[in-house]
Amino acid sequence: MDLASAFPPFGLRVTSDDLELRLPDDTDLVRLADLAVAGIHPPERSPFLVPWNIGEPDEVRRGLLQYHWASRGRIAPEAWALELGVFLDGEPVGVQSVGAKAFAATRSAGTGSWLGLEHHGKGLGKRMRLLALHLLFEGFDAADATTEAFDDNPESNGVTRSLGYAPNGVALVDRQGTAATENRYRMTREMWAARPDLHRPDVTLAGVAPVRAMLGLGA
Numbered sequence: 001m002d003l004a005s006a007f008p009p010f011g012l013r014v015t016s017d018d019l020e021l022r023l024p025d026d027t028d029l030v031r032l033a034d035l036a037v038a039g040i041h042p043p044e045r046s047p048f049l050v051p052w053n054i055g056e057p058d059e060v061r062r063g064l065l066q067y068h069w070a071s072r073g074r075i076a077p078e079a080w081a082l083e084l085g086v087f088l089d090g091e092p093v094g095v096q097s098v099g100a101k102a103f104a105a106t107r108s109a110g111t112g113s114w115l116g117l118e119h120h121g122k123g124l125g126k127r128m129r130l131l132a133l134h135l136l137f138e139g140f141d142a143a144d145a146t147t148e149a150f151d152d153n154p155e156s157n158g159v160t161r162s163l164g165y166a167p168n169g170v171a172l173v174d175r176q177g178t179a180a181t182e183n184r185y186r187m188t189r190e191m192w193a194a195r196p197d198l199h200r201p202d203v204t205l206a207g208v209a210p211v212r213a214m215l216g217l218g219a
Contacts, residue, residue: 008210009075009082014131014139016203019124021096021131024085029068031092032085033061039117047153049175053114077104077216086115086128093119096128098136104216107143109136125159131203133163137192139208140217144188151181160185164195 003025004011014021024032037057041047052063071083081099085092094115103109111132115125129147136142146168149156165185172179212218 004207004210007072008207008214009072011207012082012084012211013206014084014135014203015206016127016131018089019127019131020087020090021084021128021135022087023072023082024068024092024095026065028085028092029065030061032095033064035092035094035116036060036064036114040114041117045153047150047156048114049173051176075214077214078102080215084132086113086124088119088124092116093124094128096132098132103140103142107141108146109140109142109144110146110148111136112147120155125155126162129159129163133187133192134203135205135208137189138203139205140212140215142189144186145192146184146186148182148184150175151183157183163187164191166191 009023010025012021012023036053037060040053052067053060055063068083071081074080075082079099079101080103081097083095083097086094086096094113096111096113098109098111100106100109111129113125113128113132115128133145136145147160147165149160151157165187168184168186171182171184173182174180
C-alpha cells in the first residue's frame, strides 16, 4: 500500500497549468520551512494573528513542521484543515489552507494562505485562492467559503475582492497585544456559479473521492 492509499489527502491534487496544490510530504515541508525563513512579508507588516514566522530560523522551521504534522493528525469529519503546499513548476512557493468544522452539515469552509516574499506581486495569490475555491465548490460541494484579512494587508484584501467575495462584517481582534481590524468575506455557491469567468477550464482535480470519504462527505 502506498502513502496516498493509506492516507488519502496525500493523493489530492488541484492543478492549473504550472500551479499545483497538494499536501506536502516531509521533504516538501523542509523546503517550505526554508521558504518561510527567507521571508513571507516585509518586516514592518504583521499579517498573521500569531507571528509564527518570526524568530530564530531553527525555531521557525521546527514550528512549521510541527504545525503541519499536527494538522495532518487532526483531519477527521468533525474538523479538518488541509494545509496544501503551493507548487509552481514543482517548486514550493507557499501554502494554501482550506478547513472547516462540521462541514458535512454546514458545507461552510474557510481559507488562509501565505506566499514566500520573493513570489509576491506575480498574481500567484489570486491563482492559488481560485484553485482552493474550485476544490471547495467543485470537489467538496461547499455551500459557502469564507476568509479574513487584516485591514492593513491590502494585497490579501485585494485578492479577495477581485474574486467576487461579499463583505461579511468587520471585527476587532487581539493581534499580538494590540487591537487590529479584521475584514471578513463570504462567497456562496450561487455567487461562484454566477461568475463563470472564474471557473478556469484548465483546473483539474485528482484524488478527491477518497478524501471526501475520509471527511464523511459520501460519493
